[in-house]
Amino acid sequence: MRMTVNPHLQQSPGPPRLNVIFHGLMAFRDSGTQYYDVLIPQESLPNAATCPHLAKYGNPLVATLTPFEDGRSFYELQGARDGTATAARPSSSNAVILHNGSLLPQPESVRAIVRVPKPDVIRHYRGAETKDALLGQDATTNQLMIAPPDVIHEVTVFSYFFFHRPVLVGPCDDYTIPMNGLGYYNLCIYCQPLDECQEDDSGLFNNMFKVKNSGGNIQLDLFVRRLVADGYPVKTSIGIDQEELKALSELPKSVGGGVEPDPKRGTKAKPGTQVNIKTSDPGGCGSAFVCDGDGPPRTGG
Numbered sequence: 001m002r003m004t005v006n007p008h009l010q011q012s013p014g015p016p017r018l019n020v021i022f023h024g025l026m027a028f029r030d031s032g033t034q035y036y037d038v039l040i041p042q043e044s045l046p047n048a049a050t051c052p053h054l055a056k057y058g059n060p061l062v063a064t065l066t067p068f069e070d071g072r073s074f075y076e077l078q079g080a081r082d083g084t085a086t087a088a089r090p091s092s093s094n095a096v097i098l099h100n101g102s103l104l105p106q107p108e109s110v111r112a113i114v115r116v117p118k119p120d121v122i123r124h125y126r127g128a129e130t131k132d133a134l135l136g137q138d139a140t141t142n143q144l145m146i147a148p149p150d151v152i153h154e155v156t157v158f159s160y161f162f163f164h165r166p167v168l169v170g171p172c173d174d175y176t177i178p179m180n181g182l183g184y185y186n187l188c189i190y191c192q193p194l195d196e197c198q199e200d201d202s203g204l205f206n207n208m209f210k211v212k213n214s215g216g217n218i219q220l221d222l223f224v225r226r227l228v229a230d231g232y233p234v235k236t237s238i239g240i241d242q243e244e245l246k247a248l249s250e251l252p253k254s255v256g257g258g259v260e261p262d263p264k265r266g267t268k269a270k271p272g273t274q275v276n277i278k279t280s281d282p283g284g285c286g287s288a289f290v291c292d293g294d295g296p297p298r299t300g301g
Contacts, residue, residue, distance in 0.1 A: 016183040018080055018160040020116060021244055024192035025205055030100045030291040031115060034082040038114040040068060040191045041204035055111055055191045060251050061243055062178045068112040069171050075114045079166035082117035092147040094124050096135060096288035099144055102212050103290060109207035119158035125245055126154035128229035137219035140211060152286040154224055155245055159238060184239030192248045201285055222285040
C-alpha cells in the first residue's frame with residue numbers, strides 16, 4: 001500500500017475521519033482547484049455480455065449497496081471541506097496520471113459523475129506492479145501520461161479531516177454516510193465486475209475520452225489481472241475494515257443458505273448467509289487520474 005500526502009502535513013490526525021473508498025475502473029478528473037469529478041464509465045456491448053460491471057455505492061458493512069442511476073447521472077459529496085489549502089496530489093509513481101488539458105470527456109460513455117472535494121490524503125490499496133508492462137498501447141497515450149507508474153491500484157482512498165454530517169447527494173435519494181464505532185465515516189464506491197473477470201475491460205475507461213488536438217482515441221491498459229498484484233490487507237490504520245477493501249466478487253451475498261468453507265482463507269462453513277467465494281485474487285481494472293499535477297510519493301501503513 002502506498003500513500004500520497006501533502007508534504008506540509010506532518011502526520012495524519014486521529015478520528016474523526018471521512019474516507020471515500022473507490023474500487024475499480026474510474027477516472028479522477030480535475031474540476032477546478034477544489035474538486036475532482038469521478039467519472040464512472042457506461043457499460044457497452046460486447047463488454048456487458050463477457051464481463052459485466054456493476055456501479056454501486058454505500059457500505060457493505062451496513063446495508064445492501066445501491067446502484068448508480070443509469071443515464072449520465074450526477075452525484076456530489078457534501079459536508080466535507082475542500083482541500084484547497086492542504087489537498088494531497090496524486091503521484092505518478094503510484095497511479096496513472098493523464099494530462100487533463102489534452103483530453104475531452106465523452107458524455108455518452110459516462111454513466112455517472114461523482115463530484116468530491118479534493119482530499120487531505122490519498123491512499124492506495126491492492127497494488128499491482130507494472131514492471132515491463134506497457135500501459136500506454138500507442139505513442140499518443142504514452143505522451144499523455146506524466147510518467148509510467150511503478151504501481152497501479154484497484155482501490156484508491158480519499159480521506160478528509162474536516163467535515164460535518166457528510167452525505168452523498170444524488171438524483172433520487174441522498175445517502176447519509178454512516179459512522180463506525182471508532183468515529184470514522186466510510187463511503188464505498190464500486191465500478192467492478194460482479195464475478196471473476198477474465199477479459200480486459202480497459203476500453204470502458206478509454207471510451208470516456210478523446211484526444212483534444214486530433215479527436216483520436218486513447219489506448220490505456222489498466223487490466224490488473226495480468227500483473228503481480230496484492231489482495232486486500234488484513235488491517236489498516238485509518239479506520240477501514242478489510243470487508244470495505246474487498247472487490248464486489250468477494251463480498252458476501254445477502255441470500256439464504258450456509259457459508260461454504262474456503263480453504264484458501266482458512267474459513268469454515270457457517271449457517272445463515274451465503275457468500276461469494278469465486279476469487280480473492282485481484283481482477284478487473286484500476287483507475288487513473290486526469291489532472292495536470294504530480295505530487296511526491298510517500299509510503300505509509
